[in-house]
Amino acid sequence: MAARSTRQAARARILGAFSAQLDRIIPEDESVPLKGATFADFEDQVETLAQAALPVALEERASLESNAEVETAGRCPHCGSEGVYLEKEVTQPEVRSRYGPVVLYKQNARCRSCGGSFSPSGS
Numbered sequence: 001m002a003a004r005s006t007r008q009a010a011r012a013r014i015l016g017a018f019s020a021q022l023d024r025i026i027p028e029d030e031s032v033p034l035k036g037a038t039f040a041d042f043e044d045q046v047e048t049l050a051q052a053a054l055p056v057a058l059e060e061r062a063s064l065e066s067n068a069e070v071e072t073a074g075r076c077p078h079c080g081s082e083g084v085y086l087e088k089e090v091t092q093p094e095v096r097s098r099y100g101p102v103v104l105y106k107q108n109a110r111c112r113s114c115g116g117s118f119s120p121s122g123s
């Protein structure tokens with residue numbers, strides 16, 4: 001089992017996502033006018049930032065878990081057989097988190113005994 005990313009790469013992607021959104025709300029260039037006029041406008045801007053950056057932080061945090069990627073499928077959860085194998089194709093289902101849609105990395109395994117399929121990934 002292993003992490004799928006490094007802390008350095010995860011931090012860089014999170015900071016990049018945050019920075020890109022921050023540039024839209026508060027551009028570093030003082031000659032670029034700020035958008036919005038009311039507190040509600042500002043709330044909308046920050047909500048957009050959160051929806052863009054927080055799912056990235058969640059995806060990256062999950063990728064750092066030691067069981068984010070397995071090398072063997074382990075044991076079949078349906079029949080208990082060890083005659084299982086990892087399928088080559090990895091799926092990336094999109095799920096809803098409290099911060100918005102998040103793309104997961106999901107390994108798939110199949111059992112030679114009962115034909116069942118399952119995901120061996122811990123997270």
Ligand SMILES: [Zn+2]
Nearest residue numbers: 076079111114
């Ligand atoms: Zn099985």
